[in-house]
Amino acid sequence: MVEPNRVLTVGAAQLGPIALSETRAQVVNRLLHMMTRAHERRCDLVVFPELALTSFFPRWHFDKAEDIDRFFEKSMPGPETRLLFERAAELGIGFCLGFAEMVDDADGAKRFNTSILVDKTGVEIGRYRKVHLPGHADYKPARKWQHLEKAYFDVGDLGFPVWRAFDGIVGMCICNDRRWPETYRMMGLQGVELIVLGYNTPATEPPWGFEPTHLAALHNNLSMQSGAYQNATWVVGVAKAGREEGCDMLGGSAIIAPTGEIVAQARTLDDELIVADCDLDACNHYKSTVFNFVEHRQPDKYGLITETAGSSGRRDQE
């Protein structure tokens, strides 16, 4: 008997800019609106961006702890975010949400760039904390825009877990993680079939950005398409986009098949929902042929990958 395919309808809920002046309640309202639209489109799961509750605050330097702390959630759900969980349960839709997480433990507060996976009953079933923090830890006065993720966040301490959820195997990563093949491979080695991720990617020309703007979309697509293909998994990448407080952010939210093909992509830099039917069984073909890891990988040849962070470039080696 042939089993019916496992088709999961997924919505990528791209967000336009979030102003510094917007309250959590206002942002949550935008998310609820997107969630409702996703439900109307028959989505099983709706994916929101990285740090979806606030402006992308690592672009600014703050001296005082309280100026930073206001961007962080001390509980999830919290007073303003509880509505998302309630509405999800009501509609019977899962969601993935990125936010800044503050954790109090014996050593003092820890801060993470976090995302959660919530099932159709409004219950959190997975949590991921960003491993690859980009940018710098020190304030750089010469830059118009900072990228202070290494100052404001700790490196994620939960690894790259996957969860049996939504009738498949689901993993998460966040923004800069998507540029690193190790991210996808860690989940691929656990059989992942759907990776959901959000991003805030400045698309500013040098000297404030690090490259010409026109390359940002190429690199976004390339990283996610190769991660999908080389691990035979669906990838759903969701942007916070547009001109946020004067800083241009990349859009290009995309839903990518296990073949590496982009099957849906956002075309605006605003709140925009894109939807695709993700057949999780479409992963099986490549997982059992070209990317049958057991047959083809040679882990004893990959030593350096875990032995060293690496050289910081040719010139430094000499």
Next chain:
Amino acid sequence: MVEPNRVLTVGAAQLGPIALSETRAQVVNRLLHMMTRAHERRCDLVVFPELALTSFFPRWHFDKAEDIDRFFEKSMPGPETRLLFERAAELGIGFCLGFAEMVDDADGAKRFNTSILVDKTGVEIGRYRKVHLPGHADYKPARKWQHLEKAYFDVGDLGFPVWRAFDGIVGMCICNDRRWPETYRMMGLQGVELIVLGYNTPATEPPWGFEPTHLAALHNNLSMQSGAYQNATWVVGVAKAGREEGCDMLGGSAIIAPTGEIVAQARTLDDELIVADCDLDACNHYKSTVFNFVEHRQPDKYGLITETAGSSGRRDQE
């Protein structure tokens, strides 16, 4: 004082089909012709495909050792290939050549899918043996075309070395190696600036191939472009292309910049030379920013990559 950029002019010498009936001397003549054209175009280095001296013999099943052995080189240079080294020295051009290598050692003969890097004086300076052998080890009578690399070759035993050559850091890999991000990363961690590789990629529809033909070019580009970008290195990929003994082979030879941009690509399925000026200093920017490995990689989070080959797919895990 600003150093002049290190610009290396590289030719990718795509080959059309090689018939079973062609002699080594005939094939070497084609290679000499391409080498001369590359010299006329002022190339410092010309890159030939994988198994560039013969038809892609793993597509056939052979019972007798002597039927297989005739495709292998027992010495390099050998009687017919010596001309390539002599002409290279004469012209002052380096080359990379893929061939089937037979090595006699105490345990009997070993067979590798090999490539060599030869400098402008005609001296071999680097040797690589293919690590990721695709296909199968057992004869599959139901297939029109076999892919018996796992039967005819041993897994490469030289790792993924890089060489200081051509005023830069150069590495090699072969064909299916290019689909595996570990390949590029192993060389990226050693500061590689130019990866040269050849391939023979069947582009046949199911049931003889494993996917629709139109995806073969996407996957070829995607693998090489992401490998280049994510390791901030030039990648030069060179096909044996066209209908070889009735079997269609992918073309699409490409020269790819450290940005992941394709700067030159073959458009025929025949002997075709494409050339690009590869500024090795163009690697520096990404190696010192987004892909500054020392600052951003988290090798203690990548354990599974070297601990396990992996699962062979979801269904097998259960």
